[in-house]
Amino acid sequence: MKEARFYKKLPQAFVQCTACNRFCRIANNSTGFCRVRKNVNGTLYSLVYNKTLTLTADPIEKKPLFHFMPGTYCNSISTYGCNFSCPFCQNHDISQDFTEKDIEAVQETTPEQIVENTIERGLEGIAYTYVEPTVFIEYAIDTMKLAKKEKLYNVWVSNGYMSEQAIGKLAKYLDAANIDLKGDAKFYKKLCGNVNVELVKKSIQLLYKKRVHVEVTNLIVPGYNDNADQIREVASFVASIDKGMVLHFSRFFPHYKMLDTPVTPLTTLRQAYSIAKQQGLHHVYLGNVPEAQNTYCPKCGSLVIEREGYTVMLLALDKRGRCKHCGYDLGIKVRESQRTSI
């Protein structure tokens, strides 16, 4: 156990965790909502420090991040725990279905070992992913600091519910983030465990202002967030920040506690794509379907990046992320010299 760095001590041996917007008040010998941050005699501990479950080489496109270091691979790390309780979670075996004993059984991997492992395997960066990285923020930040020294990139795949204080601390080590914007206020309240959508939106704005490369993902769940008004609300919010910000619409597959909900129809995804384009977004992609994968220059229409599965071809992109044909700045971050490929 490692003492947490995001919390306040309260009277009568209570503590308040300040890592995410739940701001859990935690009694002695209890854990917060995420079940991986525990109050022991008035001190808050992270139960998952040094406890990554994975060291998985993933294409950056899998996160998904399409405009950040295209074609590179990262080392994905993750612990147990999450601050949301979505009934459609793809990773519920590690986000929800675990005990303290399961955490204790995980072999320790230090931030130094993660960075060494990343370099040894020729990977370009580290992704903090699979569950919400805010719940292991101390472990993540210590790893991110070391990664930066080694010129590795850091990316978060996040639900965006970290506190403003947490963003303030992590943003300087964070290169990119894919943030889920799952739906409207009703969707978040009903399906994610009484979450305030406005605070998710605020995180997206804040990360963008702090110059973190941000892409947004909206998983379309039939019957819950698939009507045109809900989709328009997501797209217009993204467009209000920057019309060049990437928006991914992802196809839902029945999972976990939502086995009776159907797969998102292709027609719904295509409609979402059109709505987002009508809102003026330049870059809209579809996920979990083999279409709307390529990047086109919004100015001259050239095919800039072609994607087929995780095979990525940079056809007309210069080293500064501009269209080779017309010079338009697509805002795509490109690594100048790649490490050895895996």
Ligand code: SF4
């Ligand atoms: S990180 Fe966990 S303990 Fe802390 S406020 Fe969020 S849910 Fe609560």
